[in-house]
Amino acid sequence: MSEQSWHMAALALKLLAIDPKGLSGAIIKMRASPDREAIISNFAANLPLRKIPLTISDDQLLGGIDLTTALTTSQIIRKGGFFEKTGxxxxxxAERCPSELAAKLAILIDKSQTHGFLALDEGVEDDEHLSLALADRFAFYIEPIxxxxQSWVDIKFEETSPPVTLSEAIVQLTILAAKFGIFSLRAPTLALCAARAHAKLTGHAILSQKDIEVAATLVYPQRATVIPQEEPEQAAKSEEEVNPERDPSNEVESKDQQILPDGSMLIESVKAMLPPSLIDKLIHNEKTQKSSGTGAGQVRSGNRKGRPVPSRSGRINSSVRVDLIATLRAAAPWQPLRQKQQPNRAGLLIRTSDIRLKRYAEQSDRLLIFCVDASGSAAVSRLGEAKGAVELLLAEAYASRDHVALIAFRGTEAEVLLPPTRSLVQTKRRLSALPGGGGTPLASGLQNSLILAQKSQAKGLTPTIILMTDGRANIALDGSPNRLQAGIDAEKMARVLRSSRITSLVIDMSNRPQPALQELGNILGAPYVPLPRANAERLTAAVTSALVS
Amino acid sequence: MIKTPFPFSAIVGQKDMKQAMILTAIDPGIGGVLVFGDRGTGKSTAVRALAALLPPIKAVLGCPINAAAPSECPDWANLETSKTGNKPTPVIDLPLGATEDRVIGALDIERALTRGEKAFEPGLLARANRGYLYIDEVNLLEDHIVDLLLDVAQSGENVVEREGLSIRHAARFVLVGSGNPEEGELRPQLLDRFGLSVEVRSPNDVSERIEVIKRRDAFETDFDNFLKIYSKKDAKIRSAILKARKALPKIQTSDAILHDCAELCIALGSDGLRGELTLLRAARALAAYQKEEALTRKHLKAIAPIALSHRLRRDPLDEAGSAIRVARTVESVLGV
Structure with missing residues (x-):
């Protein structure tokens, strides 16, 4: 398996080298290591490689004025953009690539002004990955195991003339994509490009079944959202149906038809390459949307809006604003000296080191994490009200810029039902069915909330945890039904939460207020709100008022 | 090298999106199109294709705001000629990370520092004047840029008051936004500024999907022939747009139709009067495009979903989508 994954990686890179424009790029998902260096240096032996800095300014990316020479020579000199040079x-x-840069790169790719990309993705967590706008445009996803x-050294290849594409290939690849639930139409286009590149590599004059198979196994697995379930016979039949206008008199096509086996083999070979994590999700029959809210656009830039703070020296690019007064003030003391140096220049003499940039501090967006007790008999109604409250808050979110997440705990552990989002559409999709019943693993719920809160803090959000429950903890952190240990664990987690300075709110939804919950609120340093028989509207009102005060 | 965009007429399906774009080309006063849909459904392809489809405009050569006559050119442009010439209709990309300076224009820092001159460097809004402004992933745009756009889109004028500059120039453009609703909602104020809103999906029909890939492939591999076929079709659409523009002022609108418009909007409870106005304008443009002389209920029915569905007050607890609500109301008000 591991050797095969390396073989596939080498193949993908070869194809990318053959058609960098058509295939756009590859994501290499691995940590910095000698192995990754080996991949890159192997690649560099064939093609020149250039690193793009993530902090690249618009001037550098798209071309602009060379300010440093402009200031010293007082002449305006234009320079070309990053993609002026090939390579x-x-x-x-890549997982840290800001969404602004990703958007600009996507535009350049669409205008086909780029020369292929290798995105080195070192993301560890699920939500750390390359911007989806780019990931959708890149053909390959390489994650060798x-x-x-030792034998993996050579990415050399010899190019041959472009192959003939048969319309069968297009039909096959498109149907296959649909079977794996890949809705983006970029995927079949990329797969077709890959198949053609593979034919060039192997010297096939006509696109063969092997080319199609390789292309499908390289491009489709990471995009799949469904595992095809149907019978192979049916699959073959449906292919016949969509292709009624096939001309039997055409010799090449009919000959080719004999070589082409039915779609089932292709399905099997793509299935074999599905990443294990994806299969897990698919088997649990969850609606897997790889394009769940990534938080793109949530990160603060802190230099364009908000409260002004003192300016600081730096380089001019299009994403900052120059503080003219401060720049002049910085340049003023040096004027007599500089005029002695350059007596034949009139006016102010300003160097790049004088330039001061404006800075602003900004309030970050708020994230409300609903941590909901889904245990016991009242779970269904409580979850329903929590869901209602989430949707109501989201409907108001455009005014207050709140993000919302939902964690439910029941049985032996807690799970994140709704990752942080501001999208009502996504919320409705995810919260259509909510499970309930079982024990009360309060500690686990708090633990998951803490992890989510810390992750969101790293993204620049300000998290607040809203705990909604009606009873005492009876499942410990390790999942054992031990009431005493469960209580100790819950208190422990509450202390960790408080020491992490995460604000929280305890809502008691039982019919009679519980002293134990009030105690938990004290440990958390959180306001305690008894709210028996709460409905979505009252819940929203309580949360809003508690958070404002 | 800048590649020719994919031809507009070669886009398979996506009838709503194509129609909405053609309508804004006939009457820019409709006020823009919002396209919502998943990745890889051809949103950006359609917008870039539109640029090639649009008839050229007459503008003063070298004018930063594409003014039609020398008298409309701003004096800060310091133009040497007053000749006019044909220019392609501008379609300007507004990238997500664009700063306020890039959008509205600012003091030309380079010239200020190197030559000590006070000069205005026009922004994207100036370049988009008399054309289109395209925002991809509009729902991820930063708030302060959105506020700025709202103001300019409303007034048709860009006012720059900063760093000792005091400049105003015309900025009338059609706003085209696209985005993925799963990544965040748009503020209702911005939603309202878009005249029409369409939702695009990847086609479910396999043969349609195959046709998309085939055409895309032909575009990449057999470029010249492909362009030959479709540039003729594009030219047909272009001349139909020009004819419709001429016919537009002559479209008759009866009081009964106006009454229908108002009744429809009241029944839907859409905020403000912009809904009625857009519905009327877009329906008239459609009538002109279909070479008819008078506006009828047929046109209203065709336009109502794309002109009104984004103006409804959102009810988070209602499971049915806005488009369905509009369709239901249209049926009950105008009859089947």
Whole structure:
């Protein structure tokens, strides 16, 4: 398996080298290691590689005025953009690529002004990955397993003339994409490009079944959202149906028809390459949307809006504003000296080091994490009200810029039902069915809330945890039904939460207020709100008022 | 090298989106199109294709705001000629990370520092004047840029008051936004500024999907022939747009139709009067495009979903989508 994954990686890179414009790029998902270096240096032997800095300014990316020479020579000199020079582009730390840069790169790719990308994605967590706008445009996703085998050294290839594409290939690849639930129409286009590149690599004059198979196994697995379930016979039949106008008199096509087996083999070979994590999700029959809210656009830039703070020296690019007064003030003391140096220049003499940039501090967006007790008999109604409250808050979210997440705990552990989002559409999709019943693993719920809160803090959000429950903890952190240990664990988690300075709110939804919950609120340093028989509207009102005060 | 965009007429399906774009080309006063849908459904392809489809405009050569006559050119442009010439209709991309300076224009820092001159560097809004402003992922746009756009889109004028500059120039453009609703909602104020809103999905029909890939492939591999076929079709649409523009002022609108418009909007409870106005304008443009002389209920029915569905007050607890609500109301008000 591990050797095969390296073989596939080498193949993908070869194809990318053959058609960098058509295939756009590859994501290499692995940590910095000698193995990754081996991949890149192997690649560089064939094609020049250039690294793109993530902090690249618009002037550098799209071309603009060379300010440093402009200031010293007082002449305006234009310089070309990053993609003026050819060569494959490396995106280092692709998971940190800001959404603005990703959007600009996507536009350049659409205008086909780029020369192929290698995105080095070092993301560890699920939500750390390359911007989806780019990931959708890149053909390959390479995640080799294990160590690099000794034999894996060579990405050399010889190009041959472009192959003939048969319309069968297009039909096959499109149907296959649909079977794996890949809705983006970029995927079949990319797969077709890959198949053609593979034919060039192997010297096939006509696109063969092997080319199609390789292309499908390289492009489709990471995009799949469904595992096809149907019978192979049916699959073959439906293919016949969509292709009624096939001309039997055409010799090449009919000959080719004999070589082409039915779609089932293709399905199997793509299935074999599905990433294990994806299969897990698919088997649990969850609606897997790889394009769940990533929080793109949530990160603060802190230099364009908000409260002004003192300006600071730096380089001019299009994403900052120059503080003219401060710049002049910085340049003023040096004027007599500089005029002695350059007596034949009139006017102010300003150097790049004088330039001061404006800075602003900004309030970050708020994230409300609903941590809801889904245990016991009242779970269904409580979850329903929590869901209602989430949707009501989201409907108002455009005014207050709140993000919302939902964690439910029941049985032996807690799970994140709704990752942080501001999208009502996504919320409705995710919360259509909510499970309930079982024990009360309060500690686990608090633990998950803490993890989510810390993750969101790293993204620049300000999290607040809203705990909604009606009873005492009876499941400990390790999942055992031990009431005493469960209480101790819950208190422990509450202390950790408080020491992490995460604000929270305890809502008691039982018919009679519980002293134990009030105690928990005290440990959390959180307001305690008894709210028996709460409905979505009252819940929203309580949360809003408690958070404002 | 800038590649020719994919031809507009070669886009398979997506009838709503194509129709909405053609209508704004006939009457820019409709006020823009919002396209919502998943990735890879051809949103950006359609917008870029539109640029090639639109008839050229006459503008003063070198004018930063594409003014039609020398008298409308701003004096800060310091133009040397007053000749006019044909220019392609501008379609300007507003990238997500664009700063306020880039959008509205600012003091030309380079010239200020190197030559000590006070000069205005026009922004994207100036370049988009008399054309289109395209925002991809509009729902991820930063708030302060959105506020700014709202103001300019409303007044048709860009006012720059900063760093000792005091400049105003015309900025009339059709706003085209696209985005993925799963990544965040748009503020209702911005939603309202878009005249029409369409939702695009990848086609469910396999043969349609195959046709998309085939055409895309032909575009990449057999470029010249492909362009030959579809540039003729594009030219047909272009001349139909020009004819419709001429016919537009002559479209008759009866009081009964006006009454229908108002009744429809009241029944839907859409905020403000912009709904009625857009519905009317877009329906008239459609009538002109279909070479008819008078506005009828047929046109209203065709336009109502795309002109009104984004103006409804959102009810988070209502499971049915806005488009369905509009369709239901249209049926009950105008009859089947």
């Amino acid at each position: 494959m582009t490396i995106i280092p730390m 294990g160590r690099c085998p």
